[in-house]
Amino acid sequence: MAMLTEKQISSCRPGLKQLQQPILPLVRLVWMLYLSGPFQTLDELLRELNEPVETGGVRYQDPCRLLSGFLEAMRPFERLKNAQPPARIILEENLAPADQLAALDSWVSQNVLTQELEAINSALCGPCGCTLCCTGPTENMSHEFFEIPLLENEADLFDLARIDTKQSRSAAPDDEVPLKLNGKPFFACPSQLYNWSKGWSMILPKQSSCPNLEPTSGGCTIYPKRPDVCRRPQIFSYILEPEPCMDAEYEGRILPAFVIRRKILAIWDCPYVKQFQEEIGNYAQLCEMEPIFKENKS
Ligand code: SF4
Ligand code: SF4
Structure with a gap:
């Protein structure tokens, strides 16, 4: 189903090109070379990758340059040759510990795809002229509000009133009985920042928008x-899912636990996800991940 105009599709070409040429097959090839070669670090290996490489039907003209931007994402591979204290617990879906190769592959894949998909999504979002992520629900949506969860200090990015009370700090936005302010449910109030039991978030009620959304251009003023x-x-890596109830202590530190899912999620509400469903499916296949399309806001 076509969602975008020909002009918008044409402006999406740089993002589409990246979707057609995921870096993960190249990362995995490099890992094989690292495992079988004399290299102690990935940097040593990269210095020798001076020729174009083809793997999984994708040709990489300048692998060294391409991979140098992903070196930090690939670093966990070096744990195989350079012993380090454990940093996380990685489990298979049946909650059995993953073997070391599967654990490192999923860890690095999650890092690499998270980084690559941020760039791909930025390249695809701009041409769409869409502000769905920055506005509250429309009148005909079933949701009463959308929530934008914020990390510590991010609340300062928004020029909005703050609700930080004993009641808010013991509540959650999806509580069955909603937090009330002056007798009204919180989502019947204008956009505000709330300090909930889990931390700060911005609440966008129906037909509201983020104060940082530039109304005429639809751009973000604090981009x-x-x-x-x-x-x-809107297309994101779901290769490792945090599983906090399996976190465990190791030598005085808490190691976070993750379960391997091997999936790429794409949110169906987004116009470029609808438009480029086939390309996203191919991208997932090249990365040996299962693509999952799901609705979020409708
Ligand atoms: S901060 Fe920017 S990107 Fe985030 S919701 Fe507001 S306008 Fe959108
Ligand atoms: S739904 Fe998609 S196109 Fe629309 S603002 Fe969000 S990321 Fe951009």
């Missing part, structure tokens, strides 16, 4: 320093 959640894409 370079926008909150973390606004950088999270």
Whole structure:
């Protein structure tokens, strides 16, 4: 189903090109070379990758340059040759500990895809002229509000009133009995910042918009320093899922636990996800992940 105009599709070409050429197959090839070669670090290996490489039907003209931007994301691979204290617990879906190769592959894949998909989503979102992520529900949506969760200090990015009371700090936005302010449910009030039991978030009630949304251009006035959640894409890596109830102590530190899911999620509400469903499916296949399309806001 076509959602975008020909002009918008044409402006999406840089993002589409990245979707057609995911870096993960190249990362995995490099890992094989690292495992079988004499290299102690990935940097040593990259210095020798001077020729174009083809893997999984994708050709990489300048692998060294491409991979150098993902070196930190690939660093966990080096744990195989350079012993380090454990940093996380990685489990298979049946909650059995993953073997070391599967654990490192999923850890690195999650890092690499998170980084690559942030760039792809930015390239695809701009041409759509859509503000769905920055506005509250429309009149005909079943939702009463959308929530934008914020990290510590991110509340300062929004020029909005703050609700930080004993009641808010013991409540959650999806409580069955909603938090009330002056007798009204919180979502019947204008957009505000709330300090909930889980931390700060911005609540966008029906037909409201983020104060940082520029009304005529539809752009974000704080784009370079926008909150973390606004950088999270509509196509995102769901390879490792945090599983806090399995976190465990190791030598005085708490190691976070993750379960391997091996999926890429794409949010169906987003116009470029609808438009480029096939391309997203191919991208997931090249990355050996299962693509899942799901609705979020309708
Ligand atoms: S901060 Fe920017 S990107 Fe985030 S919701 Fe507001 S306008 Fe949108
Ligand atoms: S729904 Fe998609 S196109 Fe619309 S603002 Fe969000 S990311 Fe951009």
